[in-house]
Amino acid sequence: MRTIFVWLTLLLTRMQAAEPTADAWLAHTKIAPPLQVPASLDAWQPQRAQIRAKLIELLGDLPPRPLVSAFQVIAKEDKGTYTHETIQFDNGSGEIVKGYVFVPKQATAQSKAPAILYCHWHGGQYDIGKQELLQTNATPVAPGPALAAAGYVVLGIDAPCFGERNGKGPDGPQQKGSAGEMTAAKFHLWAGRTLWGMIVRDDLTALDYLCSRPEVDASRIGVTGISMGSTRSWWVMAMDDRPRAAVCVACMTRYEELIRAGMLKAHGIYYFVPGMLKNFDSEAVIALAAPRATLFMTGDQDGGSPVDGVKHIGEIVSKVYALHGSEAAQHFENAIYPGIGHVYLPEMWEKTLKWMDRWVKGE
Template identity: 85%
Template sequence: MRTTAVCLILLFLRMQAAEPTADAWLAKTNIAPPLQVPATLAVWTKQRGEIRAKLNELLGDLPPRPPVSAFQVIAKEDKGSYTHETIQFDNGAGEIVKGYLFVPKTATPQNKAPAILYCHWHGGQYDHGKQEMVQTNATPVTPGPALAEAGYVVLGIDAPCFGERNGKGPDGPQQKGGNGEMTAAKFNLWAGRTLWGMIVRDDLTALDYLCSRPEVDAQRIGVTGMSMGSTRSWWVMAMDDRPRAAVCVGCMTRYEELIRAGMLRAHGIYYFVPGMLQNFDSEAVIALAAPRAMLFMTGDQDGGSPIEGARKIGEIVGKVYALHGDDAKQRFENAIYPGIEHVYLPEMWEKTVEWMNRWVKQR
């Protein structure tokens, strides 16, 4: 009897010490409500500027972006209908960053081409990075060559901790993969900035270079990616007005819904910006793209993008586009794929190219 009583007491104590649920955590935390879309475009325009300013503040004290003169072409291959260049630049924050540039033979200073900034995914594939552009590990086709053959100049770089930057963090080669990513996150927090801010900063540096290329029509730029690449894409659209369209596959959800679904574990440390939910949720970031063309494609079984959050974003952001007039409504699409998890379907790729052709390629 004594043993049974002790066991019951221990069981009771364990239950009392159980970790609180997400709802309990949220109930004791002041987070921002869903974005309230104002009644007029003039009020939204002012609010938009305030949101972008706050995002810049939350990303931290980022070093100035290096000039386009920091870029070098270090290799060039003739691939028939396009050339494949390897570029690099000193990012001014302790790293040499490399990327791939695909230039159609039809693109010249006299016949400028549209361009796409390609953002690779995460997937725990730290050795891949820019290599994703010539592989099918994340996409149903090799996106770099495929988009070049479709007439686009395409640029993609290694994000921090990926590709040739894997093992190049502050702890050096002894910290690769997820350990290197964690080290980079720690360093940046101590430096008063975020790893995510540095990721977006490097993407905007790549955008600077892409717009400067003599073969590129800087008025016709798109940005795309899947998963982490999707998030990178909608943040680029939020923080810079130069891209005129984006296609984002996966990683569309409100952070509150992500917490309630118990899926914070679905995203690495790179993803988190301190103080974000004190100010607004992700719909406020995505809404900054309006009225430029934005296509989201999300599987309703994608655990890292709880579909309730994706639908709520669609409703809220759709209202922002409506402020810009009836014509703007067609420039935002939130496509939900029933029964689909975190994958990039061939039909999604076809829709990506169609979207870019419609909103980027056309003058």
Template identity: 65%
Template sequence: MPSGLIPFRVITIALGVTFPATMLPAQSPVPITNAERWLSAVKTPEFTAPATKEDWDKQRTEIRATLQSLLGTFPPRPAVPEVTTISREEKDGYVLEKFRFENGLGMTVPGYLFLPSAPAASGKKSPAILYCHWHGGQYDIGKEELLQTNATPVAAGPALATLGYVVLGIDACCFGERNGEGPGGPTEKGSAGEMTAAKFQLWAGRTLWGVMVRDDLMALDYLCSRPEVDASRMGVTGISMGSTRSWWIMALDDRPRAAVNVACMTRYQDLIQAQNLKAHGIYYFVPGMLQHFDSEAVIALAAPRPMLFMTGDQDTGSPVSGIKAIVERVKPIYQLHGAPGHFENVIYPGVGHVYLPEMWERTVKWMDLHVKSQP
């Protein structure tokens, strides 16, 4: 080749000429992210639906046992917590009771119970909903969310009670009246108190998330025990942290008939890939989980009970790729049960981490259809 001529790639293709590799431009390797490097060292088994329902029943038992083990070591729950009723007030369309119980872990759990003012038709017991409040960095609110619109389009407690539901909600650990009730004392509140509580539980051989879910299950035990409640017709719902609490409750307990989960349909590997672990607080993390499975295995445990998920595609805490991966893996489990319509997922375009009025309407319709209706 004459000196001074530069061998362009387009010319070699047109003329069918082959040049030595040293004369061709070097191909830059595709860079990988830190998240990909870190994930490459974790071998999370792929979750797939087995061939038969019988095989799934066995796998389901194993997954649930693994989850309980990962959450930590806890004393047995009493059949029904010993509850103290603090107050009872007649409101417009409902009765509001405030109560508390001890969780056996050195903590007092305060809660609200909303009872419909109108007695159930023909003396029948009422359907019930366990409502799980969100995080949102709003440590002072907790169960007060049931009476406010900080997270929901309407005050969920009164709204659901006037529709005929008994509604119960508690303060999660570090929230509401429990903000400042951790081992750091009353001056350590908010995220600092949450971090201290998480550290303490790890030293105690359990997780903060395990404490939160166990408290919710104790609240469910109490709800079942109320004479006004039809324990065969109970649902669970919430947004954000409340959503995650809801689908974990469905995974660990077969009593709720249905759930509605707004936001936080989060697949952990996709969240890591999106480099957005910062979107979730320390309360949420369960050591060792990715050694066994991702969140689709937890959500699948609810099958065949009705589950509705609603998430905005701009919600950075729930990457859409992860939502689609969960749906792809969970749908076949519902199909094994012959109930594909019981698992519904709605992705809202252009929507972030919010609870829209349309979402509330869907929530009520789902609960009316799958919880309020007679068995």
């Protein structure tokens, strides 16, 4: 009997050792608690500055952003109601970055228009990048022409490893797709910075250029995207105060809940910032947007955004918006769609347009 007991004990021990759980990993790792929202706006402002400063530090030793004079328009095509431009710039770290600009015909230097910085998704679609603006691979409509028709100047660029940057990493064309993404991440870590930091840096460079365009009213700019594009959008809002509003579809992810759900696999290596959880979880990043208008739309069946984490973020961030007064409360919305996964529904697109018209155009 004793022999059987010992054997069962050893078997259970081996099974537990062979299958470590997220709870066991977390129990032996010191991570930051949920963001503690102070009681007053005066107390929040220095805390906000500290969080942004820490984010800049965690992203690593990023090269200075190139000047807007580095941008060139290399092609221009009349599309009737708008002009479609192809632009490029040297990002100062070894790559030429290309993007698309959509300019409504009514937008001029004398009649400036609101603008949208559009951030494309990941989806494992490394060949697409900025082409997403002209396709429906991620969105119900082609967002470039649709947003231009709504009266916005629109800009979107290829993120690192995507579009015309696929196969342009340090290992060259032999490393494309996820292999190229991994190679780029390795290079940047050796250089003391992160791939995510470089992604956000390029987006902020694009924002610099968008604000400089003569047809753009730099006081009326929004940022949007789905999936990786959503995460890019809320990081842009966190790192820069110029955008007035954001719409983020999917990827409202709280990292502790993501770990507990066993869904780290849902996000590529680009997504991870060393030391992040030692300092704070993602609600600290999202909260930096307050009191500017931010809309999140997430399906409750999206494995990459566990719904308990989505709700947790919403609860915390709502408290930060409340510090700015009762009117600011309507500037934040956390919409959860029952029975929906990682998708962009037509009704979500309609809500995106209404949100941007209200908070960017001011209609």
